Amino acid sequence: MDSVPLVSATATAESGTVSRSGSSVSSLSSSSSLSDLLSTFTAGVGSRTSARGAHPRGTASVLTSTVNLTNTIVGGGMLALPFAVKSAGLVLAVALLVAVMITTAFSVGLLVEAGKSTRAPLFTDLTAATLGRKWVPVVQISVILQSYGTCIGYYIIIADMIQPLLAELWPGGSFFTSRAWVGLLALAVTGPLVDEAIHAVLDSAYYIGGPQVAQFETEFSEYITGEDGHCAGCSNGTDAILLALEALGVGEGDEVITQANTYCATVFSITRTGAKAVLVDVDAETMMMDASQIESKITANTKVIMPVHLYGHSADMDAVMDIAKRHNLLVVEDASQAHGCTWRGQKVGSFGDAAAFSMYPGKNLGGYGDAGAIIAKDTAIIEKIKILRNMGQKVKYHHECVGYNHRLDTLQAAVLSVRLRHLDAWNSRRKELAARYIAGLNAVEGLTLPTWDPATVDPVWHLFVLRVGSAEKRDSVLKALQGAGIGVGVHYPISVNKTGAYADEFKDSSYPITEAAAVGMISIPIHPDLTDDDQDYIIEQVKAALA
Structure with a gap:
């Protein structure tokens, strides 16, 4: 996902804080002035007491609901605006933003006026007064689902930007900048999203061509x-x-x-x-x-x-x-x-x-x-x-x-x-790991590291392939690394012209660079979940195997 300005994360954190009390959160935002909301509050709409008694703990008043939904959308809008501009262009994005502002102002104003006219102190009372008591659970469930979806969206943004932020805060490195920590956060974000996507398919029973x-x-x-x-x-x-x-x-x-x-x-x-x-x-x-x-x-x-x-x-x-x-x-x-x-x-x-x-x-x-x-x-x-x-x-x-x-x-x-959605972040981590491998192994004698022209190619490091020279040396290094508990591979040990499937077709052909490289290649681990500590261990073991 594209990087998002830090101010967006701040808005996210603020809107998350507002809704921790259990108050309902809506997907609307507010352009109503604070004085309008306060006048509504002093008129008794958002009062902590009503004819039915004290405001129940954890139940949303119209005021808190309005403030929460306003803050949520302001934060969401700040997060979404860069993507809107990128996807729709500046003119259309601004037009859409104005339309949303007008709609939001109308929606919040309607909510406030409804609270005034019904004198309903609670959000649930307002729902009952306008739609009927049977609609209260429906509205509550929809608000919960909207809130959950909004939180998931925020978490995606946070997960994509949290490691660079943590690295700034702890330049020397700590557990909070490690991939183990960020991996836990990513799992908390990606896991529910994948599960949700899978269950959506299962619930639809649209297994082919959905x-x-x-x-x-x-x-x-x-x-x-x-x-x-x-x-x-x-x-x-x-x-x-x-x-x-x-x-x-x-x-x-x-x-x-x-x-x-x-x-x-x-x-x-x-x-x-x-x-x-x-x-x-x-x-x-x-x-x-x-x-x-x-x-x-x-x-x-x-x-x-x-x-x-x-x-x-x-x-x-x-x-x-x-x-x-x-x-x-x-x-x-x-x-x-x-x-x-x-x-x-x-x-x-x-x-x-x-x-x-x-x-x-x-x-x-x-x-x-x-x-x-x-x-x-x-x-x-x-x-x-x-x-x-x-x-x-x-x-x-x-x-x-x-x-x-x-x-x-x-x-x-x-x-x-x-x-x-996470591919760019994962590729960025692969690039970090590749740079660490090169820094840690570039002085090792008898080892050839990957070569590319950074002026033309920006690799994403699906594999990190070492060349150690001979088949005997490769087998020795493979055995040593496997004995140290490191998962290694060879990509690929036999050139196409030497495989049984094509040996006859290419029997008169020779590809010396491919054939020489094939016998001396080793692929060492590189993936987004590899921790710095594990990578340091791999570097040490490669050096020891080639010593």
């Missing part, structure tokens, strides 16, 4: 492309690549150029379309696609270039797009590991004709199971994908083409919508 799917598609498209793209959710990242290629017309006799160090799913999806995968080696420093090799691989059958944004980094999209344009080729980005990564300030996944994302649970944006998505600028491509993913049908039982059962599950869409 409205949450379209909601996530809109939100994720806006996150990646702003207002320039469209999104289709699907079953997983592998199917996302397949659907993107098929929607672009890739098939038998076509060739797709990609890189040799990618995960096998990239190449599997190319093969499943009937097309031929053509591999290029990678840059020795960045481990991304070596764009200088692409043109030598282009033939009359080449249809697509598919760069893979491995490890949360970005391929050289300037070079890729220039080559594609000059040779009239399509570009499909495999962005399965790069949710939020940017090339020259533009998010990867927004450059090509289409982009595939995986939402496997371990990804930067992961679901509670398998999920995926495709981004494209052309609406026609997305509409084609939506038909392909749903058994080749747009209207039920009217199958326009041979399709697949590759739909995005409604439960996963609901979870992903909630988690998307």
Whole structure:
């Protein structure tokens, strides 16, 4: 979520304090003057006594209800205004704000006048006098739900900004700046929201193609492309690549150029379309696609270039797009590991004709199971994908083409919508961890750390990959780290051309940089919940293993 000015957090805290007494809180705000409210109070509307006796403890008077609802909306408005300006533009946002102010003034004035005319001392009495006693529980429940929703919204803002604030207050570090503490706060916020999203799906019984799917598609498209793209959710990242290629017309006799160090799913999806995968080696420093090799691989059958944004980094999209344009080729980005990564300030996944994302649970944006998505600028491509993913049908039982059962599950869409709100904060933490790894390990002899150009790439660090040289050294370090209780992996131990699935097809091909790197790679833990203390321990153990 975008950062919010500190004044917003202050307003949030104030409005939270006002409603702690148990008074009802409404979603309205007030432009009525304080003198109007006080005159209402002195007239007896908000009096602590009534014909029925003393004001019950914890029961809201009209005055406290009015003040609470006013303070709540003032705080909420301060929080929401930056987002309104960003989303709607300054002119429309100001117009909406004026409309809300007018509506609010009318609503609060109506509440005050109703209290005067009925002489109802309590909010519940006012409800009974105007709507009837049977409506009191309904109004009370609606106020509770509104208050709960408002609090959750405030907590999201606070959770996103609390760690930088705590770091300012305790620059030397303390428990309150640790990820353990912030993680507890995040769990308190995200947990109820995810649970609420899941229960909304369960209560609706709309398990396939529910409205949450379209909601996530809109939100994720806006996150990646702003207002320039469209999104289709699907079953997983592998199917996302397949659907993107098929929607672009890739098939038998076509060739797709990609890189040799990618995960096998990239190449599997190319093969499943009937097309031929053509591999290029990678840059020795960045481990991304070596764009200088692409043109030598282009033939009359080449249809697509598919760069893979491995490890949360970005391929050289300037070079890729220039080559594609000059040779009239399509570009499909495999962005399965790069949710939020940017090339020259533009998010990867927004450059090509289409982009595939995986939402496997371990990804930067992961679901509670398998999920995926495709981004494209052309609406026609997305509409084609939506038909392909749903058994080749747009209207039920009217199958326009041979399709697949590759739909995005409604439960996963609901979870992903909630988690998307936290993606930027989680990516920021990954960047902090990457910087700490580099500072702690840059002097270790025999160790190659990740390399990138900060002038062009802003990585999101899906993986933190070390290179130790030989297979023997890698196995020794793996054994030592695993023995120390550290979860490590290898991404990936065998290049695509050496796997059993493609050994025959690429038996006459060699990709020396990919093959040399594969035998000496180790991925060490990097995720938003990793604490500084745990990371320090990992750094110590890596140094010891390489000593």
